[in-house]
Amino acid sequence: MSVSVRIPTILRTYTDGAAEVKGEGATLRDVLQKLDADFPGIGARILDETGNLRRFVNVYVGEEDVRFIDGLDTVTPDGVQVSVIPAVAGG
């Protein structure tokens, strides 16, 4: 599946400054693997040593925070937007 991935400012050094890049994969896990192949090193910024999402990063597939659905196994339909966003406090 072809998807678009929005890159947060602090990771744009990996993408030559691009705020949005093309991605590919049937699940979020696949998309992040392909992302790391295209932009080496970016995967380790999003995932921790055990392969899980880092505690202070939020990832959305479309409008949904993946922690509410299937995490890294969340399905990424064709054309969907994946957003990687640092957690911030509010309110």
Added chain:
Amino acid sequence: MALATAEITTSNDFGPAVALSCRECGTRYDLGPTFACIECFGPLEVAYTWNSPDFDGTAPVTREQIAAGPANIWRYRALLPVPVDVGVKPNLAPGWTKLVKVDNLARELGLRSLHVKDDSGNPTHSFKDRVVAIALEAARTFGFHTLSCSSTGNLAGAVTAAAARAGLDACVFIPADLEQPKIVMASVYGGRLVGIQGTYDEVNRFCSELIGDPLGDRWGFVNVNLRPYYAEGSKTLAYEIAEQLGWRVPDQIVIPVASGSQLTKVDKGFKELIRLGLVEDKPYKIFGAQAEGCSPVSAAYKAGRDVVQPVKPDTIAKSLAIGNPADGPYVLDIARRTGGAVEDVTDAEIVDAIRLLARTEGIFGETAGGVTVGVLRKLVDKGLLDPAAETVVLNTGDGLKTLDAVSAEARPTAVIRPSLDAFRTAVVENS
């Protein structure tokens, strides 16, 4: 991009602050408009001269110098990331709110000594004026022209008011279904108020994306790219409580938890006062308070987890309705380290507690105040809080902002003709 165009400044603009430091991995950064660690996404916080291993133990200010300062948060400017002349610039000069000894409420709850730190007395009637005042100074230093935020309501009003006073533009973002008084407060000061169709967490996500876009160029989002500075404002609650108690840290304190930032910074404030020798080194317990309809931190605490699972909020305590609290893990750490706890109360208990505080002490708190007082009562009932110890509970906002919460039961005792007979029959003989 906002992050690229803003200049890094010298530490003189930030008083005793020397760097930003990642709370997770300790990586250090120059003082700039940034908030997340490039290495691990961890939150950045302000590090000071006294955090250095070489610190000689000399406090940058004395109790007497603080006491001689203005009756607002700038009396603590030597402990904050602000320039020395911060007090002369146009700002709302918040803080130095009342610490009220509440004997009637203490009796009702079976406590020996209880105080309410009543932050409804701030310029826009919530504690948010404290944090915004620090963020405003950082925005000025970085040369931002627009002050912005994602908000559950109180922050939006604090930002638009501070921007008006400082002569900056404002553009603030709120969930569209917010309480009407908060919408009025946020819009009356001018600037742009944008309602987003979604929850606070969705508003927050939107702002995080806006900050990396040219549309948000040279904008200071007080709780995003200025968050390390903004969050320090909550330390002033700890400073004031200690000073108002006669330079003493309370034995136990109950603090509301939305993102968890305030609770972590009150803890930081107490620790700093101890490290700098401004108060005696003694243990204290910190308790977190949430609404049951948005209690991800309380749930994690009770389950013994150190990971906070996000929730979709559903509570009348909208100022605490953050389902994905960024500082939640630190709240858990602090509650466990100090011997406190995190507890939650239902919406009905929140309303009861608002009325209890109003009825016993004449303090009309907003729903977040109902949450803290309700949790205080629950902690006492459960035996988790020592009734003989000196206790402080925070009321972080004004009840006039959340009138809907109590309006269902608000009506006259009686409506009568203007006659003594009618009064005797309808009121005196009926009570």
